[in-house]
Amino acid sequence: MNIHEYQAKELLRANGVAVPEGIMIDQAGQAEEAARTIQKKTQTSAWAVKAQIHAGGRGKGGGVKIARNLQQVKEHAGHILGMNLVTHQTSEAGKQVNRLLIEQGIYYPGESEPAEFYMGILLNRDTGRNVIMYSTEGGVDIESVAEQTPHLIFREEVEAGLGIQAYQARRIAFNLGLHGEAFKQMVKFVIKLYNAYLATDASLMEINPLFKTSDNQILAADAKINLDDNALYRHKDYAALRDTSEEDPFEQEANAHHLNFIKLDGNVGCMVNGAGLAMATMDIIKLSGGHPANFLDVGGSANPETVEAGFRIILKDTNVKAILINIFGGIVRCDRVAQGVVDAYKAVGQIDVPVIVRLQGTNAEEGKKLIDQSGLKVQSAISLQEAAQMVQSTME
Amino acid sequence: MSVLVNEASKVIVQGFTGSEGTFHARQMMDYGTNVVGGVTPGKEGMKHLERPVFNTVENARKETGANTSVIFVPPPFAADAIMEAADAGIEVVVAITEGIPTQDMVKVQEFLKDRNTTLIGPNCPGIITPGEAKVGIMPGFIHQKGGVGIVSRSGTLTYEAVDQVTKKGLGQSTCIGIGGDPIIGTSTLEAVKMLMADDQTEGIIIIGEIGGNMETDAAEWIHQNGTKPVVAFIAGKTAPKGRRMGHAGAIIGGKADTASAKMDAMREKGIIIAESPAEIGEKMYQALHQ
Numbered sequence: 001m002n003i004h005e006y007q008a009k010e011l012l013r014a015n016g017v018a019v020p021e022g023i024m025i026d027q028a029g030q031a032e033e034a035a036r037t038i039q040k041k042t043q044t045s046a047w048a049v050k051a052q053i054h055a056g057g058r059g060k061g062g063g064v065k066i067a068r069n070l071q072q073v074k075e076h077a078g079h080i081l082g083m084n085l086v087t088h089q090t091s092e093a094g095k096q097v098n099r100l101l102i103e104q105g106i107y108y109p110g111e112s113e114p115a116e117f118y119m120g121i122l123l124n125r126d127t128g129r130n131v132i133m134y135s136t137e138g139g140v141d142i143e144s145v146a147e148q149t150p151h152l153i154f155r156e157e158v159e160a161g162l163g164i165q166a167y168q169a170r171r172i173a174f175n176l177g178l179h180g181e182a183f184k185q186m187v188k189f190v191i192k193l194y195n196a197y198l199a200t201d202a203s204l205m206e207i208n209p210l211f212k213t214s215d216n217q218i219l220a221a222d223a224k225i226n227l228d229d230n231a232l233y234r235h236k237d238y239a240a241l242r243d244t245s246e247e248d249p250f251e252q253e254a255n256a257h258h259l260n261f262i263k264l265d266g267n268v269g270c271m272v273n274g275a276g277l278a279m280a281t282m283d284i285i286k287l288s289g290g291h292p293a294n295f296l297d298v299g300g301s302a303n304p305e306t307v308e309a310g311f312r313i314i315l316k317d318t319n320v321k322a323i324l325i326n327i328f329g330g331i332v333r334c335d336r337v338a339q340g341v342v343d344a345y346k347a348v349g350q351i352d353v354p355v356i357v358r359l360q361g362t363n364a365e366e367g368k369k370l371i372d373q374s375g376l377k378v379q380s381a382i383s384l385q386e387a388a389q390m391v392q393s394t395m396e
Numbered sequence: 397m398s399v400l401v402n403e404a405s406k407v408i409v410q411g412f413t414g415s416e417g418t419f420h421a422r423q424m425m426d427y428g429t430n431v432v433g434g435v436t437p438g439k440e441g442m443k444h445l446e447r448p449v450f451n452t453v454e455n456a457r458k459e460t461g462a463n464t465s466v467i468f469v470p471p472p473f474a475a476d477a478i479m480e481a482a483d484a485g486i487e488v489v490v491a492i493t494e495g496i497p498t499q500d501m502v503k504v505q506e507f508l509k510d511r512n513t514t515l516i517g518p519n520c521p522g523i524i525t526p527g528e529a530k531v532g533i534m535p536g537f538i539h540q541k542g543g544v545g546i547v548s549r550s551g552t553l554t555y556e557a558v559d560q561v562t563k564k565g566l567g568q569s570t571c572i573g574i575g576g577d578p579i580i581g582t583s584t585l586e587a588v589k590m591l592m593a594d595d596q597t598e599g600i601i602i603i604g605e606i607g608g609n610m611e612t613d614a615a616e617w618i619h620q621n622g623t624k625p626v627v628a629f630i631a632g633k634t635a636p637k638g639r640r641m642g643h644a645g646a647i648i649g650g651k652a653d654t655a656s657a658k659m660d661a662m663r664e665k666g667i668i669i670a671e672s673p674a675e676i677g678e679k680m681y682q683a684l685h686q
Contacts, residue, residue: 123498123502123578123579125578125579125607125608125609125645126608126609126613128501128502128505128506128579129502129505129506130502143650159506160502160503160505160506161503161506161507198499201497201498201499203498228497228498228499229640229644230471230495230496230497230498230644231497231498231499231500233471233472234472234497260642262636262639262641264634264636266634272552273552274550274551274552274553274642275550275551275576275641275642275643275646276548276549276550276551276552276553276554276576276603276605276631276642276643276646277550277551277552277553277556277631277673278641278642279553279605279606279631279632279634279635279641279642279646280550280553280556280629280631280673281673282632282633282634282635283631283632283633283634283655283672283673284672284673284674285634286633286634287671287672291634292634295635295641295642297642328552328555328556328559329535330533330534330535330538330552330555331423331533331535360556360559361535361538361555361559362535362537383674384556384673384674385674385675388672388674
């Protein structure tokens with residue numbers, strides 16, 4: 001699950017990780033009040049006004065502004081809230097900004113130069129361990145750092161049973177070139193951040209920039225957290241962090257029916273049992289001259305209810321010119337799936353695009369017969385090759 | 397021969413009395429697998445499917461001599477079940493459970509380092525050596541004893557490949573569903589090594605997908621050490637970047653773990669690539685009849 005920056009920072013703060021003071025608002029009229037509250041707490045004379053959307057590159061797109069006075073806070077808030085923010089991570093249409101984070105300014109003059117670093121914690125799939133990736137080059141796209149100056153990216157892997165050790169945090173702080181108070185603060189920050197990563201069941205924590213202020217405080221100036229969906233059951237309060245306005249409406253509806261659905265922009269819809277076979281079915285659609293309109297795994301059961309829900313969601317997409325249903329019957333019998341398809345087809349009523357049903361496995365022949373005798377405009381196939389050819393001829 | 401499971405395997409079921417455990421235990425027994433009992437904490441002394449139920453894996457192993465376990469325990473308790481089986485000295489542990497939190501598996505991985513247990517899965521269909529033992533949830537009847545070893549991260553896509561192989565008259569030595577999660581007990585490479593060393597296996601099929609480096613790692617090893625033809629299909633050529641495609645591990649992270657990048661890297665190492673999932677069986681047939 002993806003969450004907003006302000007939510008990520010709340011989780012970090014709750015786990016003892018240092019973040020700037022900030023307040024989330026969803027109306028421009030709340031901006032001044034929020035800025036004043038932050039000023040009272042921190043005596044700041046500058047603020048950051050930051051668009052809250054689930055995409056990176058917000059600054060470049062004009063979604064992050066620095067305000068030097070309360071008037072500017074109001075102006076920036078009025079401008080950014082409601083804007084359509086286009087970044088390299090959004091679609092061309094962009095995303096509407098519905099929430100803002102007003103935050104204390106952190107670039108103030110002081111005894112030392114401020115500095116920006118990068119820190120990310122994630123799983124190293126090769127070793128099955130968590131790894132802290134960090135770099136002296138912060139505040140920029142880490143992927144380009146990895147490409148151009150890979151020697152400036154460091155990795156610290158953590159043993160699962162033991163957790164992060166102090167010497168590891170010290171090594172990180174030394175590699176970042178810190179000393180004195182900033183060094184001490186960084187050691188503390190790294191340990192807190194790693195423990196927050198475990199405590200929240202995050203699958204990714206990315207702090208970019210990781211900021212050293214002019215008075216040697218270490219702060220998470222930005223924060224991106226992805227949460228492990230499989231662990232949500234032990235964090236019931238995270239349900240409130242979900243922002244459905246960030247989700248595709250088709251995917252939301254599918255979700256309500258417990259279907260695993262991802263919207264794509266092609267012209268052939270598909271419905272498959274099993275994630276791997278679903279991906280392979282998308283691939284075969286492409287090889288047959290079409291473009292997959294979605295990923296849809298109906299799971300093990302493929303009963304009339306799920307097939308009907310799948311039909312309805314796929315058919316809402318007016319780009320869809322054909323639908324391929326691909327079921328490999330193992331435990332689930334193909335004749336039962338076929339009956340489900342027939343029932344669902346009738347329940348949906350009018351279906352104006354060709355439907356191809358490929359049934360293989362347990363009772364495949366019986367299933368095919370059931371489809372062929374239904375009188376519906378549904379083509380049936382047994383082998384994957386046959387089904388691919390049928391998709392191809394509908395595309396021609 | 398075959399790998400991991402055979403007619404001598406003595407299998408226990410963890411989560412034996414639950415609905416999934418019950419259903420699949422019966423299916424395994426019908427296939428001919430030697431299921432010697434099961435574990436459900438608190439139900440020791442009971443009989444289930446005419447087999448004894450034990451409180452702990454340790455007891456089950458002591459009483460039945462089990463060397464293999466298959467796990468149908470729900471996600472919150474599954475990591476614990478894997479560790480219990482390993483601690484009791486079970487040699488092959490097959491975790492079917494889907495949805496185990498990643499950090500639980502990080503711990504399991506560390507736990508298994510000093511133990512002589514081979515974990516298959518989690519989030520997998522299991523292992524089958526046709527005609528000898530089925531330790532998992534795959535439909536038995538599509539399989540046929542033969543010489544093709546299959547390693548796969550997927551469930552139904554594996555059945556698809558098995559079915560194609562069987563229809564080509566080839567049959568399978570052992571099919572290993574290694575699982576679709578980001579952390580799994582046995583990698584593509586480890587499974588390939590087992591099959592490469594197995595006398596019965598004449599050719600190997602790798603079914604991979606987007607995410608991670610397992611398939612390219614295996615290809616590198618095969619290039620140096622391979623003695624049998626290897627056919628591979630990588631699912632997800634049309635998958636968008638950064639989205640999880642059903643399996644928790646099926647997500648494109650960078651440039652190297654797309655389906656196209658993997659297929660190119662594997663082809664370079666001499667692996668026969670099936671561009672279409674419909675031609676996996678045909679490619680294997682050609683490779684073995686050249």
